[in-house]
Amino acid sequence: MAHAVLGGLVAMGWMVLPLARAGADAPAAPARSARATAAPAAAPQAATTTGDLVPPLVAAGAAGAVAAYGYGRRRRRAARTTPGGDPGLTPLHELDRQARRLLVETDDCVRVGAEELALAMDRAAGDAVEPYVYDLRHAEAGLAAAFRLRQRLDEADATGPDPAGGEDDRRDVLEEIIARCQDAGQRLDAAAPGFDQIRALERNATAALEFAETRFRKVAAGVRAAEATIASLHGRYAPAASLPVAGDAEQAKDRLLFTTSHLNQARQYADRGDGPKAAAHLRAAEGALTQAADLVDGVDRLAGELASATAGLPEAIAAAQAARDAARGLPPDARAALVGPLGHAESVLSAVRHETADGPSDPLDALRRVAEAAAGLAGAGGGELPDGHEQALVPARSALGGAACFIGTHRGAVGSEARTRLAEARRLLGPGSVPLSEVLRADDLAREARRLAERDVRAYGNPSGGRGGAGAGGAVLGGILLSDGEGGPMSYGGPRTRGRRGAFFT
Structure with a gap:
């Protein structure tokens, strides 16, 4: 404040100075008649003096604005920290609650937008959907x-x-x-009406129904194959290895039950010429069908990852043993820092060898532990030892894929904390070369995201069927149907437009 006041005084002095200088330089007026005679000649001098006043006035105004801003900022800070302060300021705990709610809401909108955009791209020209791809990418970046x-x-x-x-x-x-989430949501809200024109579900429900029914038959066959795959995993690996997908086939069946019901209703409304109701039920069926496909794909993905881990484990053990032997060969002063990591590596390698020799094991978990042990040796050895980077990528990507599938198919119950950890793990495992430290961190975050999401689902319980018929409980749990009073299926759009088909969902 003192600086701003000082600036104002300097500016005022600058403003007065030209007047003082002009007064000192002008000769004394001898008589009233002389003043009248000289008046025309004085006009240029007056104009010059007025022009000289403009910069000081600007400076004084700027100084005043700075002073006002500083004073206002201090008042806002005082209101934040003073009990009973500014009553218009949102309490911090309420701001935190809003931020968490908007993260969940915006994440759901982005997920559903990507899902419906993929369906639109299957049946529309690329240049027609390009603006909506751009809007979705903008929302994804903000989220x-x-x-x-x-x-x-x-x-x-x-x-x-x-x-x-x-x-x-x-x-x-x-x-x-909050601002970034609101911006993302508003972008999708603004795009929703145009996107509806591209998809044209209300006008072309029959063609979209045929596409969905063909897809349904493919996913239903996939569910039967997934059941056989899960049974095979149970016999080949330790129970913990297949635990992440243990109930996925049953959940996929539940989503397909819901899909069947709403495809039938969509067909009935389409035959009657009621496009809006046909579109609402078709959109609900599409959402459930997408989740059923994700659950089936998750089983296949885990089976492939377990096979990769099984094949890569001997090489990882050999690499860790080589790192251990190299550490033992270091000079005594360098080896002193490796006492702890060496002991840990020995323990891990011994345990993994016994597990794999005794019968079915969990190769992803074994590979993770071996890679972490090798990384510990490399870190303590100053980077002179092999670090097991490639081996660490396999379990990290598996954890990320599993967490993403679980959260996506249970998003109606999953809060912001699990989604935040998943987003950070995805960022760390992004495209390009990923440092080992970030691979290990991403693995930890992905597994934490899964744990937090499972906790949220347990706390949420088993939603009742209610509106939506058979399988509606799973549809609410999966975030396919909104449970906040809108009741309808989610569609491409932001928080304001995502439930726009709910009025026709009866």
Whole structure:
């Protein structure tokens, strides 16, 4: 404030100075008649003096604006930290609740937007859907930035209490998360009417129904194959290996039951010429069908990952043994820092060898432990030892894929914390070369995301069927049907438009 006041005084001095200089330079007027005679000649001098006043006035105004901004900012900060402060300021806990809710809401909108956009791309020209692809990518980028901010905030919370001024910083981050989510949602809301024209479900329900029914038959066959695959995994590996997909075939059947019911209703309304109701039931069926396909694909994906881990485990063990032997060959002073990692590596290698020799095991978990042991040796050895980078990628990507599938097919119950960890794991395992430290961190985050999501689902319980008929409970759990009063199926769009077909869902 003092700086701003000083600036204002300097500006005022600059403004007065030309007047003082003009007064000192002008000769004394001898008589009233002389003043009248000289008046025309004085006009240019007056204009010059007025022009000289403009810069000082601008400076004074700027100084005043700076002073007002600083004063207002201090008042807002005081209101934030003073009990009974600014009543218009949203409490911090409420701001945090809004940020979490918007993260979940926006994530659901982006997921459904990607799902419905893929269906549109199957049946529409590429240039027609391109603007909506761009809008979705914009929303995805904003959501990813919001999740990154939330992750940093959670990491800061985990380190201990905030330092002085931490409440203001936390408020700023929460407001940024909210702003990014709102921007993403508004972008999708604005695109929704045009997207409906591209998909034209209300006008072309019959053609879309035929496409969905063909897809249904393919997914139904996949469910039967997934049941056989899960039975095979039970016989080949330890129970823990197939646990991530243990109930996926049954859930896929539940989604298909819902799909059958709503494809039938969509067909009936289409035959009657009621396009809006046909579109609403078709959209619900599409959502359930997509989740059933995801569950089937998840079983196939895990089977392939377990086979890859089984094939790669001997090489990983050999690499870890080579790293152990290299560590033992280091000079005594360098080897001193490796006592702990060497002991851990020996223990892990011995346990893995016994597990694989005694019968069915979990090769992904074994590969993870061996890779982590090799990474510990490499880290303690200053990077001179093999680090098991390639071996660590297999379990990390498996954990990421499993968490993504679980959260996507249970999103009606999963909160912001699990989604945030998943988003951070996905960021760390993004395209390009990934450092080993980030691979291991992504693996941890993906498994944490899965644990948190399973906790949320347990707390959510088993939703009742209610509106939507057979399989509606699973559809609500999967976020296919909205459970917040809108009741209808989710469609491409933001929070304001995503449930627009709910009025026709009867």
